């Protein structure tokens with residue numbers, strides 16, 4: 315049986331001593347995941363183009379652009395111990411209908427959401443497998459499954475990320491690495507709270523459950539997929555969307 319990477323003690327924090335990378339961990343969903351991992355003993359490296367927002371105790375910030383494969387490779391190579399946990403969370407939107415979408419809007423979203431995740435997976439593959447295994451979680455979206463008006467770039471990037479998840483699961487599984495995706499629905503981040511009420515009302519109306527997910531709901535799913543408990547789950551997409559897309 316494949317040995318578990320840097321196993322935490324059964325009686326200690328679940329991620330004690332493990333090295334994690336969280337992209338886009340400066341704020342929002344990524345920050346909630348980074349904080350939760352650090353709270354359970356992990357050494358958490360935040361790869362973000364911005365510095366983390368206040369009170370980032372326990373997080374190690376790396377200011378970089380995940381679109382740049384050389385920057386990503388250098389940052390991963392500079393870690394003193396190999397990462398065995400990776401969360402590809404950084405993502406952006408540039409919404410516009412297909413007929414009006416510019417080349418730049420299409421290319422930027424694909425570059426961050428899809429190429430950025432590829433850059434990270436490629437960079438960690440060797441150190442993770444040499445460490446005996448690991449866990450990768452990619453932050454997709456329900457709009458990568460169902461499509462969404464005005465989000466051709468974003469939905470294509472997230473659909474591509476799901477295909478990348480399944481391919482990486484097949485390639486890295488024999489080396490003890492699991493690769494899964496989370497597909498959130500509308501999550502109550504600061505950004506979403508600032509959207510017009512009617513946009514939030516529409517998401518709520520689509521949802522089966524009365525409350526839309528908070529960042530901690532997504533973080534809980536990510537920590538499960540990163541944990542020893544999920545060792546036999548790979549190539550899957552876990553929706554955290556209050557039933558917004560069933």
Ligand code: NAI
Nearest residue numbers: 338340341342343362363379380403404405455498500501
């Ligand atoms: P956010 O905008 O609050 O945070 C994204 C983080 O990624 C920021 O810290 C930003 O600086 C960083 N980032 C952006 N481009 C980068 C780059 N090129 N290099 C390095 N860092 C970069 O976003 P939020 O809402 O927390 O979303 C996180 C993830 O969850 C994204 O992938 C998003 O697509 C996904 N998601 C979010 C939903 C929501 O309702 N908030 C719904 C479904 C998916």
